[in-house]
Amino acid sequence: MMQLHIVDETSPLKAVILGTAESCGPTPTPEEAYDPKSLEHILAGTYPNETDMTKEMEAFYNVFKKYGVKVFRPSVLKDCNQIFSRDIAFVIGDKLFHANILPDREREFEAIDHVLNKMDPSKVIRPPEEVHIEGGDVMPWKEYIFIGTYTGEDYPDFITARTNKAAVEYIKSQFPNKKVKSFELRKSNTNAKENALHLDCCFQPVGKDKAILHKNGFLVEEEYQWLVDYFGKENIFEITKDEMYNMFSNVFSISPEVIVSEKSFTRLNNWLREQGFTVEEIPYSEIAKQEGLLRCSTLPLIRA
Numbered sequence: 001m002m003q004l005h006i007v008d009e010t011s012p013l014k015a016v017i018l019g020t021a022e023s024c025g026p027t028p029t030p031e032e033a034y035d036p037k038s039l040e041h042i043l044a045g046t047y048p049n050e051t052d053m054t055k056e057m058e059a060f061y062n063v064f065k066k067y068g069v070k071v072f073r074p075s076v077l078k079d080c081n082q083i084f085s086r087d088i089a090f091v092i093g094d095k096l097f098h099a100n101i102l103p104d105r106e107r108e109f110e111a112i113d114h115v116l117n118k119m120d121p122s123k124v125i126r127p128p129e130e131v132h133i134e135g136g137d138v139m140p141w142k143e144y145i146f147i148g149t150y151t152g153e154d155y156p157d158f159i160t161a162r163t164n165k166a167a168v169e170y171i172k173s174q175f176p177n178k179k180v181k182s183f184e185l186r187k188s189n190t191n192a193k194e195n196a197l198h199l200d201c202c203f204q205p206v207g208k209d210k211a212i213l214h215k216n217g218f219l220v221e222e223e224y225q226w227l228v229d230y231f232g233k234e235n236i237f238e239i240t241k242d243e244m245y246n247m248f249s250n251v252f253s254i255s256p257e258v259i260v261s262e263k264s265f266t267r268l269n270n271w272l273r274e275q276g277f278t279v280e281e282i283p284y285s286e287i288a289k290q291e292g293l294l295r296c297s298t299l300p301l302i303r304a
């Protein structure tokens with residue numbers, strides 16, 4: 001039986017689900033888009049194709065193989081976008097939570113059944129229906145669980161708001177011994193530069209005590225400031241609006257020392273190397289057009 005174990009974002013990765021771009025279907029119509037960056041590329045005629053995205057995901061797969069990580073893939077559903085495994089479920093401690101994801105994406109979950117079958121069924125949990133939550137908004141970090149949310153009254157108007165207040169309360173009730181810290185995120189259905197789709201689109205811890213952060217992704221200044229104070233200004237790489245749009249905060253840690261990043265993220269990759277990290281650079285700019293990147297494409301199951 002598989003022993004799940006995730007308590008942070010960077011401990012050495014042992015097992016992961018990596019999404020797939022295979023049979024991701026034709027270019028969606030503008031009405032079918034559920035994030036502003038995909039919409040932008042659908043309208044401009046630059047939406048990415050399956051061949052290019054599959055190559056990018058293979059490059060990611062090869063990095064995992066190089067570091068000896070056990071990689072599971074979803075079974076391929078016909079004409080279904082299954083790139084962003086992160087959102088369909090998430091692991092905290094030794095439990096896997098079945099995300100109550102955007103209904104447009106619900107189908108993606110059945111494709112990981114063969115992985116769930118390896119787990120103790122009592123450790124696979126489905127939150128109640130009113131709890132809206134996606135893995136991109138959930139980050140266990142030592143004694144904390146960080147959660148991105150949007151609690152405005154206009155929550156139902158935002159297809160980009162995926163984690164609600166009930167989710168924050170639910171996670172608190174499940175983990176009474178953890179400190180659950182929530183962050184209100186800026187949402188826009190139409191402007192990707194003003195939209196933090198998930199917490200991992202404007203923030204991510206790296207290494208043991210550092211973080212990548214974008215101020216404008218946060219709606220409440222004190223919540224942003226809390227992160228600055230927690231990590232310390234000198235340990236933070238603050239990214240610009242354009243860098244957030246390019247998904248700089250969505251790199252992925254294989255260990256506290258090794259980070260997978262996009263090859264064009266020059267300013268970030270140089271900073272990471274200056275801090276002593278090994279940076280595994282891969283091409284991922286086609287997938288980036290769908291407002292997700294490396295962290296979004298993974299669902300970590302075990303970190304040592």
Ligand SMILES: NC(=[NH2+])NCCC[C@H](N)C(=O)O
Pocket residue numbers: 034035038084086087135136137197198200201290291292293295296
């Ligand atoms: N964890 C993430 N940031 N995932 C990105 C998912 C992107 C996808 N286009 C969506 O809107 O659902």
